[in-house]
Amino acid sequence: MRERKITIWNLAVMNLRKKTCQTIATLAVITIFAASVFGGGILFLSLENGLNSVKERLGADIILVPEDTEEEMKAILLQGNTSYFYMSKDMIDKVQKIEGIDEITYQYFFASAGSACCDMPVEIIGFEPDTDFVIQPWIQEKLKEKIADDSVVVGGDIQVSNGHSIRIYNQEYEVAAKMDKTGTGMDQTVFVNMNTLKHMRQAATKQGFRFLSGEEEDLDKQISAVMIRVSDKQNISRIAMEIKQKTKNVEVMISEKIVSSVSDSLSFIATVVKYVLFVLIAMVLAALSVIYILQMGQRKKEIALLRMMGMSKSKIGRMLVTEAMLQGILGAALGIMIASVFVFPFNVYIGDMIGQPYVQPGSLTTLLYILGTIVLVTGASLISVSFSVAQIYKKETYQTMREGE
Amino acid sequence: MKKNIILGSVLIILGLLIAVGPQTIFPVCGAKATTDSSQSMSENMNMFSEGNAGAAAMSPKKMACNYTAKAELGAGGFIAILGVLFLILKDDKTRLGIGIASALQGILVILYPTVLMGVCGSVHMGCNAVTRPALVILGVITLLISGYAIVSYQKK
Numbered sequence: 001m002r003e004r005k006i007t008i009w010n011l012a013v014m015n016l017r018k019k020t021c022q023t024i025a026t027l028a029v030i031t032i033f034a035a036s037v038f039g040g041g042i043l044f045l046s047l048e049n050g051l052n053s054v055k056e057r058l059g060a061d062i063i064l065v066p067e068d069t070e071e072e073m074k075a076i077l078l079q080g081n082t083s084y085f086y087m088s089k090d091m092i093d094k095v096q097k098i099e100g101i102d103e104i105t106y107q108y109f110f111a112s113a114g115s116a117c118c119d120m121p122v123e124i125i126g127f128e129p130d131t132d133f134v135i136q137p138w139i140q141e142k143l144k145e146k147i148a149d150d151s152v153v154v155g156g157d158i159q160v161s162n163g164h165s166i167r168i169y170n171q172e173y174e175v176a177a178k179m180d181k182t183g184t185g186m187d188q189t190v191f192v193n194m195n196t197l198k199h200m201r202q203a204a205t206k207q208g209f210r211f212l213s214g215e216e217e218d219l220d221k222q223i224s225a226v227m228i229r230v231s232d233k234q235n236i237s238r239i240a241m242e243i244k245q246k247t248k249n250v251e252v253m254i255s256e257k258i259v260s261s262v263s264d265s266l267s268f269i270a271t272v273v274k275y276v277l278f279v280l281i282a283m284v285l286a287a288l289s290v291i292y293i294l295q296m297g298q299r300k301k302e303i304a305l306l307r308m309m310g311m312s313k314s315k316i317g318r319m320l321v322t323e324a325m326l327q328g329i330l331g332a333a334l335g336i337m338i339a340s341v342f343v344f345p346f347n348v349y350i351g352d353m354i355g356q357p358y359v360q361p362g363s364l365t366t367l368l369y370i371l372g373t374i375v376l377v378t379g380a381s382l383i384s385v386s387f388s389v390a391q392i393y394k395k396e397t398y399q400t401m402r403e404g405e
Numbered sequence: 406m407k408k409n410i411i412l413g414s415v416l417i418i419l420g421l422l423i424a425v426g427p428q429t430i431f432p433v434c435g436a437k438a439t440t441d442s443s444q445s446m447s448e449n450m451n452m453f454s455e456g457n458a459g460a461a462a463m464s465p466k467k468m469a470c471n472y473t474a475k476a477e478l479g480a481g482g483f484i485a486i487l488g489v490l491f492l493i494l495k496d497d498k499t500r501l502g503i504g505i506a507s508a509l510q511g512i513l514v515i516l517y518p519t520v521l522m523g524v525c526g527s528v529h530m531g532c533n534a535v536t537r538p539a540l541v542i543l544g545v546i547t548l549l550i551s552g553y554a555i556v557s558y559q560k561k
Binding site for chain 2: 122157159161188341345346348349352
Protein backbone atom coordinates (compact mmCIF):
# COMPACT_ATOMS: atom_id res chain seq x y z
CA MET A 1 0.00 0.00 0.00
CA ARG A 2 1.28 3.44 -0.94
CA GLU A 3 2.17 5.52 2.08
CA ARG A 4 0.90 9.02 2.27
CA LYS A 5 2.23 11.83 4.32
CA ILE A 6 -0.36 12.96 6.82
CA THR A 7 -1.24 16.51 5.91
CA ILE A 8 -4.45 18.48 6.31
CA TRP A 9 -5.04 18.23 2.56
CA ASN A 10 -4.47 14.44 2.39
CA LEU A 11 -6.65 13.85 5.43
CA ALA A 12 -9.47 15.91 3.89
CA VAL A 13 -9.21 14.05 0.56
CA MET A 14 -9.16 10.65 2.28
CA ASN A 15 -12.14 11.57 4.47
CA LEU A 16 -14.17 12.57 1.39
CA ARG A 17 -13.21 9.35 -0.42
CA LYS A 18 -14.01 7.04 2.48
CA LYS A 19 -17.39 8.64 3.26
CA THR A 20 -18.70 8.15 -0.29
CA CYS A 21 -22.43 8.45 0.46
CA GLN A 22 -22.04 11.59 2.58
CA THR A 23 -19.79 13.18 -0.04
CA ILE A 24 -22.17 12.37 -2.91
CA ALA A 25 -25.20 13.72 -0.99
CA THR A 26 -23.42 16.98 -0.12
CA LEU A 27 -22.05 17.31 -3.65
CA ALA A 28 -25.54 16.82 -5.12
CA VAL A 29 -26.90 19.78 -3.12
CA ILE A 30 -23.94 21.99 -4.05
CA THR A 31 -24.13 20.93 -7.73
CA ILE A 32 -27.82 21.81 -8.02
CA PHE A 33 -27.10 25.17 -6.38
CA ALA A 34 -24.19 25.92 -8.73
CA ALA A 35 -26.16 24.83 -11.82
CA SER A 36 -29.06 27.12 -10.86
CA VAL A 37 -26.81 30.10 -10.12
CA PHE A 38 -24.80 29.69 -13.32
CA GLY A 39 -27.71 28.80 -15.64
CA GLY A 40 -29.95 31.56 -14.22
CA GLY A 41 -27.12 34.08 -14.42
CA ILE A 42 -26.27 33.31 -18.06
CA LEU A 43 -29.96 33.51 -18.94
CA PHE A 44 -30.27 36.90 -17.28
CA LEU A 45 -27.04 38.26 -18.81
CA SER A 46 -28.19 37.12 -22.27
CA LEU A 47 -31.50 38.94 -21.90
CA GLU A 48 -29.72 42.07 -20.66
CA ASN A 49 -27.36 41.93 -23.67
CA GLY A 50 -30.41 41.53 -25.92
CA LEU A 51 -32.03 44.64 -24.44
CA ASN A 52 -28.83 46.67 -24.87
CA SER A 53 -28.61 45.47 -28.44
CA VAL A 54 -32.16 46.65 -29.16
CA LYS A 55 -31.39 50.05 -27.59
CA GLU A 56 -28.26 50.45 -29.70
CA ARG A 57 -29.58 49.23 -33.02
CA LEU A 58 -33.03 50.73 -33.33
CA GLY A 59 -31.40 53.83 -34.73
CA ALA A 60 -34.53 55.85 -35.44
CA ASP A 61 -36.48 57.81 -32.84
CA ILE A 62 -39.77 57.54 -34.68
CA ILE A 63 -40.92 54.86 -37.13
CA LEU A 64 -43.93 55.26 -39.41
CA VAL A 65 -45.65 52.14 -40.68
CA PRO A 66 -49.02 51.53 -42.33
CA GLU A 67 -52.05 51.40 -40.03
CA ASP A 68 -52.49 48.15 -38.01
CA THR A 69 -48.98 46.90 -38.74
CA GLU A 70 -47.33 48.04 -35.50
CA GLU A 71 -47.14 44.50 -34.08
CA GLU A 72 -45.77 43.15 -37.37
CA MET A 73 -43.09 45.84 -37.31
CA LYS A 74 -42.16 44.94 -33.72
CA ALA A 75 -41.96 41.28 -34.74
CA ILE A 76 -39.62 42.18 -37.62
CA LEU A 77 -37.42 44.31 -35.35
CA LEU A 78 -37.31 42.03 -32.32
CA GLN A 79 -38.00 38.48 -33.45
CA GLY A 80 -36.97 38.42 -37.08
CA ASN A 81 -40.40 37.50 -38.41
CA THR A 82 -40.91 37.87 -42.13
CA SER A 83 -43.54 40.39 -43.04
CA TYR A 84 -44.29 42.99 -45.66
CA PHE A 85 -46.66 45.94 -45.76
CA TYR A 86 -46.66 48.98 -47.93
CA MET A 87 -47.74 52.59 -48.03
CA SER A 88 -47.28 55.42 -50.47
CA LYS A 89 -43.84 56.97 -50.78
CA ASP A 90 -45.54 60.39 -50.63
CA MET A 91 -45.53 59.90 -46.86
CA ILE A 92 -41.93 61.13 -46.76
CA ASP A 93 -42.85 64.43 -48.40
CA LYS A 94 -45.71 64.88 -45.95
CA VAL A 95 -43.57 64.60 -42.85
CA GLN A 96 -40.08 65.72 -43.74
CA LYS A 97 -40.89 69.42 -43.45
CA ILE A 98 -41.94 69.09 -39.82
CA GLU A 99 -39.66 71.16 -37.62
CA GLY A 100 -37.21 69.22 -35.46
CA ILE A 101 -36.62 66.30 -37.82
CA ASP A 102 -32.89 65.78 -38.23
CA GLU A 103 -32.76 62.82 -40.63
CA ILE A 104 -35.37 60.88 -42.55
CA THR A 105 -35.11 57.72 -44.62
CA TYR A 106 -37.26 54.82 -45.70
CA GLN A 107 -37.08 51.06 -45.89
CA TYR A 108 -38.75 48.54 -48.14
CA PHE A 109 -39.63 45.11 -46.74
CA PHE A 110 -39.67 42.04 -48.82
CA ALA A 111 -39.45 38.32 -48.01
CA SER A 112 -37.62 35.52 -49.73
CA ALA A 113 -39.75 32.55 -50.68
CA GLY A 114 -37.43 30.13 -48.94
CA SER A 115 -36.68 28.57 -52.29
CA ALA A 116 -33.48 26.86 -51.23
CA CYS A 117 -34.10 23.51 -49.61
CA CYS A 118 -34.53 23.68 -45.83
CA ASP A 119 -34.28 27.43 -45.53
CA MET A 120 -36.98 29.46 -43.91
CA PRO A 121 -38.05 32.61 -45.74
CA VAL A 122 -35.92 35.54 -44.60
CA GLU A 123 -36.77 39.21 -44.37
CA ILE A 124 -35.11 41.33 -47.02
CA ILE A 125 -34.81 45.00 -46.16
CA GLY A 126 -34.10 47.44 -48.94
CA PHE A 127 -32.72 50.84 -47.96
CA GLU A 128 -31.58 54.01 -49.67
CA PRO A 129 -27.81 54.36 -49.05
CA ASP A 130 -27.81 58.14 -49.59
CA THR A 131 -30.25 58.86 -46.76
CA ASP A 132 -29.95 55.80 -44.53
CA PHE A 133 -28.79 56.35 -40.95
CA VAL A 134 -30.23 53.17 -39.41
CA ILE A 135 -28.50 50.24 -41.09
CA GLN A 136 -25.28 51.59 -42.59
CA PRO A 137 -23.59 52.57 -39.30
CA TRP A 138 -23.75 48.86 -38.32
CA ILE A 139 -22.85 47.58 -41.76
CA GLN A 140 -19.79 49.84 -41.72
CA GLU A 141 -18.41 47.85 -38.78
CA LYS A 142 -17.92 45.02 -41.25
CA LEU A 143 -17.95 46.70 -44.65
CA LYS A 144 -15.99 49.93 -45.02
CA GLU A 145 -17.33 50.96 -48.44
CA LYS A 146 -20.96 51.36 -49.49
CA ILE A 147 -22.86 48.19 -50.27
CA ALA A 148 -22.55 47.47 -54.00
CA ASP A 149 -25.37 46.60 -56.39
CA ASP A 150 -26.23 42.89 -56.47
CA SER A 151 -24.46 42.20 -53.23
CA VAL A 152 -26.06 41.72 -49.82
CA VAL A 153 -25.19 42.09 -46.16
CA VAL A 154 -26.62 39.32 -44.02
CA GLY A 155 -27.55 39.12 -40.34
CA GLY A 156 -25.65 36.96 -37.87
CA ASP A 157 -28.12 34.06 -38.06
CA ILE A 158 -28.18 33.75 -41.86
CA GLN A 159 -26.05 30.79 -42.86
CA VAL A 160 -23.89 31.30 -45.92
CA SER A 161 -23.23 27.67 -46.75
CA ASN A 162 -20.70 28.25 -49.56
CA GLY A 163 -19.07 31.14 -47.71
CA HIS A 164 -19.52 33.85 -50.35
CA SER A 165 -23.07 33.97 -51.77
CA ILE A 166 -26.69 33.23 -51.00
CA ARG A 167 -29.51 32.22 -53.29
CA ILE A 168 -32.70 34.26 -53.29
CA TYR A 169 -35.44 33.60 -55.85
CA ASN A 170 -33.05 31.28 -57.71
CA GLN A 171 -30.43 34.03 -58.17
CA GLU A 172 -27.02 34.11 -56.54
CA TYR A 173 -26.10 37.30 -54.63
CA GLU A 174 -22.62 37.97 -53.31
CA VAL A 175 -22.44 38.31 -49.52
CA ALA A 176 -20.41 41.47 -48.90
CA ALA A 177 -20.44 41.08 -45.11
CA LYS A 178 -22.02 39.14 -42.30
CA MET A 179 -23.03 41.20 -39.28
CA ASP A 180 -22.39 40.25 -35.65
CA LYS A 181 -25.19 38.59 -33.74
CA THR A 182 -27.52 41.13 -32.13
CA GLY A 183 -30.31 38.97 -30.70
CA THR A 184 -32.81 41.10 -32.62
CA GLY A 185 -34.66 40.58 -35.89
CA MET A 186 -31.61 41.97 -37.71
CA ASP A 187 -29.94 38.58 -37.27
CA GLN A 188 -32.41 36.97 -39.67
CA THR A 189 -32.47 39.79 -42.19
CA VAL A 190 -30.79 40.35 -45.54
CA PHE A 191 -29.93 44.00 -46.24
CA VAL A 192 -29.73 45.31 -49.80
CA ASN A 193 -29.76 48.66 -51.53
CA MET A 194 -32.82 49.58 -53.57
CA ASN A 195 -31.16 48.69 -56.90
CA THR A 196 -30.46 45.16 -55.72
CA LEU A 197 -33.98 44.93 -54.40
CA LYS A 198 -35.32 45.85 -57.85
CA HIS A 199 -33.15 43.15 -59.43
CA MET A 200 -34.44 40.62 -56.92
CA ARG A 201 -38.02 41.52 -57.73
CA GLN A 202 -37.36 41.36 -61.45
CA ALA A 203 -35.83 37.90 -61.05
CA ALA A 204 -38.81 36.76 -59.00
CA THR A 205 -41.32 38.30 -61.42
CA LYS A 206 -39.68 36.43 -64.30
CA GLN A 207 -40.32 33.22 -62.38
CA GLY A 208 -44.01 34.02 -62.08
CA PHE A 209 -44.20 35.65 -58.66
CA ARG A 210 -46.57 38.54 -58.21
CA PHE A 211 -46.26 40.95 -55.34
CA LEU A 212 -48.61 42.68 -52.96
CA SER A 213 -46.90 46.00 -53.60
CA GLY A 214 -47.98 45.86 -57.22
CA GLU A 215 -46.11 45.56 -60.47
CA GLU A 216 -42.53 46.51 -61.19
CA GLU A 217 -43.29 50.12 -62.03
CA ASP A 218 -45.05 50.53 -58.65
CA LEU A 219 -41.88 49.75 -56.70
CA ASP A 220 -40.68 53.35 -56.79
CA LYS A 221 -43.99 54.56 -55.38
CA GLN A 222 -44.16 52.17 -52.41
CA ILE A 223 -42.31 51.96 -49.13
CA SER A 224 -42.75 49.91 -45.95
CA ALA A 225 -41.53 52.19 -43.19
CA VAL A 226 -40.27 55.72 -42.69
CA MET A 227 -37.48 56.10 -40.14
CA ILE A 228 -37.02 59.47 -38.48
CA ARG A 229 -34.22 60.83 -36.30
CA VAL A 230 -35.12 63.85 -34.22
CA SER A 231 -32.56 66.59 -33.54
CA ASP A 232 -33.70 67.16 -29.95
CA LYS A 233 -34.85 64.06 -28.07
CA GLN A 234 -37.12 66.25 -25.92
CA ASN A 235 -39.29 66.86 -28.97
CA ILE A 236 -40.01 63.24 -29.91
CA SER A 237 -43.56 63.23 -28.49
CA ARG A 238 -44.40 66.61 -30.05
CA ILE A 239 -43.14 65.55 -33.47
CA ALA A 240 -44.95 62.20 -33.23
CA MET A 241 -48.15 64.08 -32.42
CA GLU A 242 -47.64 66.45 -35.33
CA ILE A 243 -47.05 63.53 -37.71
CA LYS A 244 -50.29 61.94 -36.51
CA GLN A 245 -52.17 65.13 -37.27
CA LYS A 246 -50.69 65.53 -40.74
CA THR A 247 -51.06 61.93 -41.93
CA LYS A 248 -53.80 59.36 -42.34
CA ASN A 249 -53.77 55.56 -42.14
CA VAL A 250 -50.33 55.58 -40.54
CA GLU A 251 -49.08 54.15 -37.27
CA VAL A 252 -46.53 56.33 -35.47
CA MET A 253 -44.16 54.19 -33.37
CA ILE A 254 -41.79 55.74 -30.83
CA SER A 255 -38.60 53.69 -30.42
CA GLU A 256 -38.35 54.41 -26.70
CA LYS A 257 -41.69 52.68 -26.20
CA ILE A 258 -40.52 49.60 -28.12
CA VAL A 259 -37.44 49.48 -25.91
CA SER A 260 -39.47 50.01 -22.76
CA SER A 261 -41.82 47.14 -23.69
CA VAL A 262 -38.77 44.86 -23.95
CA SER A 263 -37.33 46.41 -20.80
CA ASP A 264 -40.57 45.76 -18.86
CA SER A 265 -40.56 42.07 -19.82
CA LEU A 266 -36.89 41.86 -18.91
CA SER A 267 -37.34 43.52 -15.53
CA PHE A 268 -40.14 41.04 -14.74
CA ILE A 269 -37.89 38.10 -15.65
CA ALA A 270 -35.01 39.73 -13.73
CA THR A 271 -37.16 40.10 -10.62
CA VAL A 272 -38.24 36.45 -10.81
CA VAL A 273 -34.64 35.26 -11.34
CA LYS A 274 -33.41 37.50 -8.48
CA TYR A 275 -35.99 36.23 -5.97
CA VAL A 276 -35.54 32.60 -7.02
CA LEU A 277 -31.76 32.95 -6.57
CA PHE A 278 -32.18 34.70 -3.22
CA VAL A 279 -34.50 31.96 -1.92
CA LEU A 280 -32.21 29.30 -3.36
CA ILE A 281 -29.11 30.74 -1.68
CA ALA A 282 -30.94 30.91 1.67
CA MET A 283 -32.24 27.34 1.28
CA VAL A 284 -28.86 25.95 0.27
CA LEU A 285 -27.08 27.73 3.14
CA ALA A 286 -29.62 26.28 5.58
CA ALA A 287 -29.50 22.79 4.02
CA LEU A 288 -25.70 22.67 3.92
CA SER A 289 -25.42 23.94 7.50
CA VAL A 290 -27.78 21.20 8.67
CA ILE A 291 -25.89 18.58 6.60
CA TYR A 292 -22.52 19.61 8.06
CA ILE A 293 -23.88 19.74 11.64
CA LEU A 294 -25.42 16.26 11.21
CA GLN A 295 -22.17 14.97 9.74
CA MET A 296 -20.30 16.48 12.67
CA GLY A 297 -22.62 14.61 15.05
CA GLN A 298 -21.59 11.34 13.37
CA ARG A 299 -17.89 12.27 13.48
CA LYS A 300 -17.66 13.19 17.18
CA LYS A 301 -15.62 10.13 18.11
CA GLU A 302 -13.32 10.53 15.09
CA ILE A 303 -12.58 14.12 16.04
CA ALA A 304 -12.03 13.23 19.71
CA LEU A 305 -9.56 10.51 18.63
CA LEU A 306 -7.70 12.96 16.41
CA ARG A 307 -7.48 15.35 19.38
CA MET A 308 -6.13 12.55 21.62
CA MET A 309 -3.54 11.71 18.94
CA GLY A 310 -2.27 15.25 19.28
CA MET A 311 -4.01 17.10 16.50
CA SER A 312 -4.80 20.66 17.56
CA LYS A 313 -8.30 22.15 17.39
CA SER A 314 -7.19 24.57 14.71
CA LYS A 315 -5.83 21.75 12.55
CA ILE A 316 -9.10 19.82 12.86
CA GLY A 317 -10.94 23.01 11.98
CA ARG A 318 -8.70 23.50 8.94
CA MET A 319 -9.31 19.88 7.89
CA LEU A 320 -13.10 20.40 7.99
CA VAL A 321 -12.79 23.70 6.13
CA THR A 322 -10.60 22.00 3.47
CA GLU A 323 -13.22 19.25 3.06
CA ALA A 324 -15.97 21.86 2.61
CA MET A 325 -13.82 23.87 0.20
CA LEU A 326 -13.09 20.80 -1.93
CA GLN A 327 -16.77 19.88 -2.00
CA GLY A 328 -17.64 23.48 -2.89
CA ILE A 329 -15.17 23.68 -5.78
CA LEU A 330 -16.05 20.22 -7.12
CA GLY A 331 -19.80 20.85 -6.81
CA ALA A 332 -19.44 24.26 -8.47
CA ALA A 333 -17.47 22.74 -11.37
CA LEU A 334 -20.04 19.96 -11.83
CA GLY A 335 -22.96 22.40 -11.62
CA ILE A 336 -21.38 24.75 -14.15
CA MET A 337 -20.74 21.81 -16.51
CA ILE A 338 -24.33 20.56 -16.24
CA ALA A 339 -25.81 24.04 -16.76
CA SER A 340 -23.42 24.65 -19.69
CA VAL A 341 -24.71 21.55 -21.46
CA PHE A 342 -28.14 23.23 -21.58
CA VAL A 343 -27.59 26.99 -21.80
CA PHE A 344 -24.88 27.11 -24.48
CA PRO A 345 -25.82 24.49 -27.12
CA PHE A 346 -29.55 25.29 -26.88
CA ASN A 347 -29.19 29.09 -26.73
CA VAL A 348 -31.11 29.68 -29.98
CA TYR A 349 -34.01 27.53 -28.76
CA ILE A 350 -34.04 29.25 -25.34
CA GLY A 351 -34.04 32.68 -27.02
CA ASP A 352 -36.89 31.66 -29.32
CA MET A 353 -38.89 30.25 -26.40
CA ILE A 354 -38.51 33.42 -24.30
CA GLY A 355 -39.42 35.53 -27.34
CA GLN A 356 -37.16 38.41 -26.27
CA PRO A 357 -33.89 39.63 -27.78
CA TYR A 358 -31.29 37.16 -26.51
CA VAL A 359 -27.53 37.54 -26.94
CA GLN A 360 -25.18 35.24 -25.07
CA PRO A 361 -22.39 36.96 -23.14
CA GLY A 362 -18.89 36.92 -24.63
CA SER A 363 -16.18 34.50 -23.56
CA LEU A 364 -14.53 36.93 -21.11
CA THR A 365 -17.82 37.70 -19.33
CA THR A 366 -18.65 33.98 -19.26
CA LEU A 367 -15.24 33.20 -17.78
CA LEU A 368 -15.70 35.87 -15.11
CA TYR A 369 -19.15 34.50 -14.35
CA ILE A 370 -17.73 30.97 -14.03
CA LEU A 371 -15.15 32.26 -11.52
CA GLY A 372 -17.87 34.23 -9.70
CA THR A 373 -20.06 31.12 -9.43
CA ILE A 374 -17.17 29.05 -8.07
CA VAL A 375 -16.38 31.75 -5.46
CA LEU A 376 -20.06 32.13 -4.46
CA VAL A 377 -20.72 28.39 -4.19
CA THR A 378 -17.47 27.65 -2.35
CA GLY A 379 -18.15 30.64 -0.08
CA ALA A 380 -21.62 29.26 0.73
CA SER A 381 -20.08 25.89 1.52
CA LEU A 382 -17.47 27.49 3.81
CA ILE A 383 -20.06 29.62 5.62
CA SER A 384 -22.18 26.51 6.18
CA VAL A 385 -19.30 24.50 7.65
CA SER A 386 -18.28 27.37 9.97
CA PHE A 387 -21.08 26.47 12.43
CA SER A 388 -19.71 22.94 12.73
CA VAL A 389 -16.13 24.18 13.13
CA ALA A 390 -17.26 26.53 15.89
CA GLN A 391 -18.56 23.51 17.85
CA ILE A 392 -15.08 21.97 17.94
CA TYR A 393 -13.62 25.03 19.64
CA LYS A 394 -16.40 25.06 22.23
CA LYS A 395 -16.08 21.49 23.49
CA GLU A 396 -13.29 19.68 25.30
CA THR A 397 -12.01 16.30 24.06
CA TYR A 398 -13.24 14.44 27.13
CA GLN A 399 -16.70 15.96 26.77
CA THR A 400 -16.82 15.10 23.06
CA MET A 401 -15.73 11.50 23.72
CA ARG A 402 -18.34 10.94 26.45
CA GLU A 403 -21.23 12.52 24.49
CA GLY A 404 -24.04 10.11 23.67
CA GLU A 405 -23.00 7.51 26.26
CA MET B 406 -20.99 -6.98 -11.95
CA LYS B 407 -22.79 -3.83 -10.88
CA LYS B 408 -20.55 -1.80 -13.23
CA ASN B 409 -21.46 -4.03 -16.20
CA ILE B 410 -25.18 -3.63 -15.55
CA ILE B 411 -24.85 0.15 -15.24
CA LEU B 412 -22.70 0.50 -18.39
CA GLY B 413 -24.94 -1.80 -20.46
CA SER B 414 -28.13 -0.08 -19.29
CA VAL B 415 -26.74 3.40 -19.96
CA LEU B 416 -25.72 2.33 -23.49
CA ILE B 417 -29.23 0.96 -24.13
CA ILE B 418 -30.85 4.20 -22.90
CA LEU B 419 -28.45 6.36 -24.95
CA GLY B 420 -29.01 4.22 -28.05
CA LEU B 421 -32.79 4.49 -27.73
CA LEU B 422 -32.62 8.25 -27.20
CA ILE B 423 -30.38 8.68 -30.25
CA ALA B 424 -32.60 6.43 -32.38
CA VAL B 425 -36.02 7.70 -31.35
CA GLY B 426 -35.19 11.26 -30.14
CA PRO B 427 -34.96 12.86 -33.61
CA GLN B 428 -38.49 11.62 -34.37
CA THR B 429 -40.08 12.39 -30.98
CA ILE B 430 -38.39 14.21 -28.07
CA PHE B 431 -36.19 16.61 -30.08
CA PRO B 432 -37.72 16.21 -33.53
CA VAL B 433 -36.17 17.15 -36.85
CA CYS B 434 -38.27 19.18 -39.28
CA GLY B 435 -39.56 15.83 -40.71
CA ALA B 436 -43.18 14.90 -40.28
CA LYS B 437 -44.12 17.91 -38.15
CA ALA B 438 -42.31 20.34 -40.46
CA THR B 439 -43.98 18.93 -43.55
CA THR B 440 -47.26 20.27 -42.20
CA ASP B 441 -45.69 23.55 -41.05
CA SER B 442 -43.86 24.15 -44.28
CA SER B 443 -46.85 23.32 -46.46
CA GLN B 444 -48.89 25.74 -44.36
CA SER B 445 -46.33 28.53 -44.63
CA MET B 446 -45.95 27.73 -48.29
CA SER B 447 -49.66 28.13 -48.87
CA GLU B 448 -49.50 31.44 -46.97
CA ASN B 449 -46.66 32.50 -49.21
CA MET B 450 -48.59 31.45 -52.25
CA ASN B 451 -51.50 33.62 -51.19
CA MET B 452 -49.19 36.56 -50.76
CA PHE B 453 -47.26 36.07 -53.92
CA SER B 454 -50.12 34.33 -55.79
CA GLU B 455 -50.37 32.43 -59.07
CA GLY B 456 -46.69 32.16 -59.95
CA ASN B 457 -46.25 28.82 -61.66
CA ALA B 458 -42.49 29.02 -61.76
CA GLY B 459 -42.61 30.32 -58.22
CA ALA B 460 -44.64 27.32 -57.20
CA ALA B 461 -42.01 25.09 -58.72
CA ALA B 462 -39.29 26.98 -56.89
CA MET B 463 -41.08 26.49 -53.61
CA SER B 464 -41.97 22.82 -54.08
CA PRO B 465 -40.98 20.84 -50.99
CA LYS B 466 -37.64 19.08 -51.19
CA LYS B 467 -36.31 16.39 -48.92
CA MET B 468 -34.64 18.09 -45.97
CA ALA B 469 -31.11 17.22 -44.89
CA CYS B 470 -32.28 16.70 -41.31
CA ASN B 471 -34.59 13.90 -42.46
CA TYR B 472 -31.61 11.91 -43.69
CA THR B 473 -29.77 12.67 -40.43
CA ALA B 474 -32.74 11.36 -38.44
CA LYS B 475 -32.76 8.14 -40.48
CA ALA B 476 -29.01 7.68 -40.04
CA GLU B 477 -29.34 8.29 -36.30
CA LEU B 478 -32.11 5.69 -36.14
CA GLY B 479 -29.56 3.17 -37.38
CA ALA B 480 -26.68 4.40 -35.23
CA GLY B 481 -28.83 4.62 -32.09
CA GLY B 482 -30.37 1.22 -32.69
CA PHE B 483 -26.90 -0.24 -33.09
CA ILE B 484 -25.72 1.35 -29.81
CA ALA B 485 -28.80 -0.04 -28.00
CA ILE B 486 -28.04 -3.54 -29.38
CA LEU B 487 -24.43 -3.15 -28.23
CA GLY B 488 -25.78 -2.27 -24.78
CA VAL B 489 -27.86 -5.45 -24.71
CA LEU B 490 -24.82 -7.50 -25.80
CA PHE B 491 -22.81 -5.79 -23.06
CA LEU B 492 -25.28 -7.17 -20.51
CA ILE B 493 -25.52 -10.66 -22.02
CA LEU B 494 -21.92 -11.45 -22.95
CA LYS B 495 -19.66 -12.05 -19.96
CA ASP B 496 -16.21 -12.17 -21.57
CA ASP B 497 -14.07 -9.12 -20.74
CA LYS B 498 -12.37 -9.04 -24.15
CA THR B 499 -15.76 -9.09 -25.87
CA ARG B 500 -16.91 -6.22 -23.66
CA LEU B 501 -13.77 -4.33 -24.62
CA GLY B 502 -14.71 -4.85 -28.29
CA ILE B 503 -18.27 -3.66 -27.59
CA GLY B 504 -16.82 -0.55 -25.93
CA ILE B 505 -14.71 0.21 -29.01
CA ALA B 506 -17.69 -0.37 -31.36
CA SER B 507 -19.97 1.91 -29.34
CA ALA B 508 -17.26 4.60 -29.20
CA LEU B 509 -17.04 4.55 -33.00
CA GLN B 510 -20.82 4.75 -33.22
CA GLY B 511 -20.71 7.69 -30.80
CA ILE B 512 -18.38 9.51 -33.21
CA LEU B 513 -20.83 8.84 -36.07
CA VAL B 514 -23.72 10.14 -33.95
CA ILE B 515 -21.83 13.46 -33.69
CA LEU B 516 -20.72 13.53 -37.33
CA TYR B 517 -24.14 12.87 -38.96
CA PRO B 518 -25.77 16.19 -37.96
CA THR B 519 -22.57 18.25 -38.07
CA VAL B 520 -20.48 17.09 -41.04
CA LEU B 521 -21.76 14.05 -42.93
CA MET B 522 -25.42 14.97 -43.53
CA GLY B 523 -26.08 18.17 -41.65
CA VAL B 524 -29.36 19.80 -40.76
CA CYS B 525 -31.43 22.62 -42.23
CA GLY B 526 -29.90 25.96 -43.12
CA SER B 527 -31.77 28.28 -40.79
CA VAL B 528 -30.39 28.39 -37.25
CA HIS B 529 -33.90 28.92 -35.90
CA MET B 530 -35.34 25.72 -37.36
CA GLY B 531 -35.99 22.98 -34.81
CA CYS B 532 -33.46 20.55 -36.26
CA ASN B 533 -30.70 23.16 -36.05
CA ALA B 534 -31.65 24.69 -32.69
CA VAL B 535 -32.56 21.51 -30.78
CA THR B 536 -31.91 18.22 -32.63
CA ARG B 537 -28.30 18.90 -33.59
CA PRO B 538 -27.07 20.01 -30.11
CA ALA B 539 -29.04 17.19 -28.47
CA LEU B 540 -27.45 14.59 -30.77
CA VAL B 541 -23.97 16.05 -30.25
CA ILE B 542 -24.42 15.91 -26.45
CA LEU B 543 -25.73 12.31 -26.62
CA GLY B 544 -22.83 11.39 -28.91
CA VAL B 545 -20.31 12.88 -26.47
CA ILE B 546 -21.90 11.01 -23.55
CA THR B 547 -21.77 7.76 -25.59
CA LEU B 548 -18.08 8.43 -26.26
CA LEU B 549 -17.36 9.07 -22.58
CA ILE B 550 -19.23 5.95 -21.42
CA SER B 551 -17.57 3.82 -24.12
CA GLY B 552 -14.18 5.32 -23.25
CA TYR B 553 -14.71 4.40 -19.61
CA ALA B 554 -15.65 0.84 -20.64
CA ILE B 555 -12.56 0.55 -22.87
CA VAL B 556 -10.22 1.78 -20.11
CA SER B 557 -11.84 -0.50 -17.49
CA TYR B 558 -11.69 -3.69 -19.59
CA GLN B 559 -8.28 -2.99 -21.03
CA LYS B 560 -6.83 -3.05 -17.51
CA LYS B 561 -8.32 -6.50 -16.76
